[in-house]
Amino acid sequence: MNFKENSPFTPGSPVPIELFVGRSNQVKEILQYINQTIYGKQENVYLEGERGIGKSSLASFIRSLANSQYEILGIHVFLGTINNLDEMVRRIFEELLKQTQVQSWFSKIKDLFGQYIKQIGLFGISVSFSPPADELKRLVISFPEALSKIIEKIIEDKKGLLIILDDISELSMKSEFANWYKSFVDQVATHYQKYPVFIMLIGLPENRDSLSKLQPSLMRVFRVVEIEKLSDTEVENFLSSAFLKVNIEVKPDAMEQMVKFSSGLPILMHEIGDATFLKDQDKIIDLDDAIDGILEAGERIGKKYLDPKVYRAIRSERYISILRKCAEVPFLRSFTKQDVEARLTENEKQVFHNFLRKLRELEIIEPDLDKGRGSYRFVNEIYPVYIWMEAQKFKYRTKYKQNTI
Ligand SMILES: Nc1ncnc2c1ncn2[C@@H]1O[C@H](COP(=O)(O)OP(=O)(O)OP(=O)(O)O)[C@@H](O)[C@H]1O
Ligand SMILES: [Mg+2]
CATH class of the missing domain: 1.10.8 (Helicase, Ruva Protein; domain 3)
Structure with missing residues (x-):
């Protein structure tokens, strides 16, 4: 059998550091803020971008640089499905434990977590943090102090802390989160001269809109970093x-x-x-x-x-049939309203306008500004490939059916 190496590609998970490309402006910008952090300034960045554009990958690249170049301890907490502060805070501390348990100075911070640390898994190689509900509630309220205690313990070995809160789509809809974050920032500013903690929230553009509606003054505390194609x-x-x-x-x-x-x-x-x-x-x-x-x-x-x-x-057969006609020329991303219309039946023509609107709403097509009015294009090159393939299969199936009747 032909031996094949593992694929170097990682569709769906953050890219390994050595294959990370681009984002140099954003990296430069964020590193400046990290530099501020090590002098004791508490920094807050909101990393924003569409789904799948590379937010988690950039964050993980930054974490690695922060660790190697700035001696910052970084944690990357994935919050996708989390919608309450208790669980969020529990995960932050659990991740801190995981990251520090491999360090020689783990013993310095271990005591802070009391008896709620458990070695889990075979050989006790993983660690969990599971305090009772009332303790956890207290930890949510006294989060600034708790972090400050951790920093006191680690400051001989590390210059600061980077906390990445990845995917706040659920939390961004909760006013308790927006208010909690605002009071965290305010409390730090009024109680501590030095607080070398960098927090990076990661979310979609609409998550930021939601947060700013819930707590209008919160958005002032963030430096927004956007990533695109x-x-x-x-x-x-x-x-x-x-x-x-x-x-x-x-x-x-x-x-x-x-x-x-x-x-x-x-x-x-x-x-x-x-x-x-x-x-x-x-x-x-x-x-x-x-x-x-x-x-x-x-x-x-x-x-x-x-x-x-x-x-x-889209349940409408008419819509699907029009869609196939939009991608009729294989590998062509753009089409004009006029060209497609010429291929439509009378019946389809009646709904063509609504069809275009619906597909725009679904973010499948967009106006092709370069080509002028009445021109559209698929939002990427690969969608029409699939639609064209699906159309070929459909044609084949109908032909086959007709022949067998
Ligand atoms: N700078 C990059 N260099 C190389 N590959 C990248 C880069 N950024 C992202 N990728 C790849 O693109 C895909 C999506 O990246 P990632 O998961 O980081 O995006 P995301 O914005 O966090 O997505 P989601 O919104 O789903 O959380 C992954 O397969 C990842 O490996
Ligand atoms: Mg992500």
Whole structure:
């Protein structure tokens, strides 16, 4: 059997540090704030970006730099489904324990956690923090003091603390969270001269809107750092180094297509890279391999994002049929209203306007500003690939059915 190395691509999880690309402005900016932190200034950053754009990856890259260059102890707490302060605070302290238990100075902070630390798992290699409910409530209220106690203990070994609160989508809808954060910041400012703690909240743009509605003065405390698409050069750098890591050569025309279809979206470049890597047989990616990979990635992305959002959500056969007609020319991202209209039945024409509005609402298409009025394009290059493939399958199925009747 042909032995295949592990794929260097990680669709769906934060990228390993050595394959991290781009974001140099944001990294530079955040490192300046980290520098402030080590002089004792409590900093608050709100890292914002769309789903899958690379927020967690950037945060984890920053954490690694903060540790190696600034001797800052960093924790990355994933809060996706958490909607209450007690559990959030419990996780923060548990993560602090996990990060420090491997350090020689663990014993210095261990006592702060009382008898509520448990060694868990086989060989006791993991640790959990589970105080009773009333203790936890107290910890939520006295969070600034509790952190300050930890800092006192670690300051000989570390210059400060970085706390990454990743994915606050649930918490951002709770006024108790917004108020708690505001009073944390106020209390620190009024009670401590030095408080070397950097907190980074990570969320979607709408989470920030929600927080600022709940607690208008809260947003003033944050420095907002936004991330958007990667440039084509950054995508190319990523794909080159990922393939190089597993000793695979990539032909220039194959690279060009993989970069194009990634549309600057990190999640797509990983899916395309991964699918192409798995298709390849001879350690040389040529154009055919890349096209195979792009089609496969289209299928995966379509199943994950378009099926639930479009095919299952839109029940109207008319809409689906129009959608297929929008992606009729394979591998073409843009279309004009006029061209598609010419292919529609009278029946479909009646709902075309509403169809376009619905697809825009669902963020599947957007106006193509470069091409002027009446021009639209899919939000990325891979959606039309999937829709086109789905349409081919549909045609095939209908033909097959007709032949068997
Ligand atoms: N700078 C980068 N370099 C290389 N790969 C990246 C980079 N940023 C993100 N990725 C990859 O893109 C995908 C999405 O990244 P990540 O999970 O960090 O995004 P996110 O914004 O946190 O997503 P979500 O909103 O779902 O939490 C992952 O597969 C990750 O490995
Ligand atoms: Mg994330």
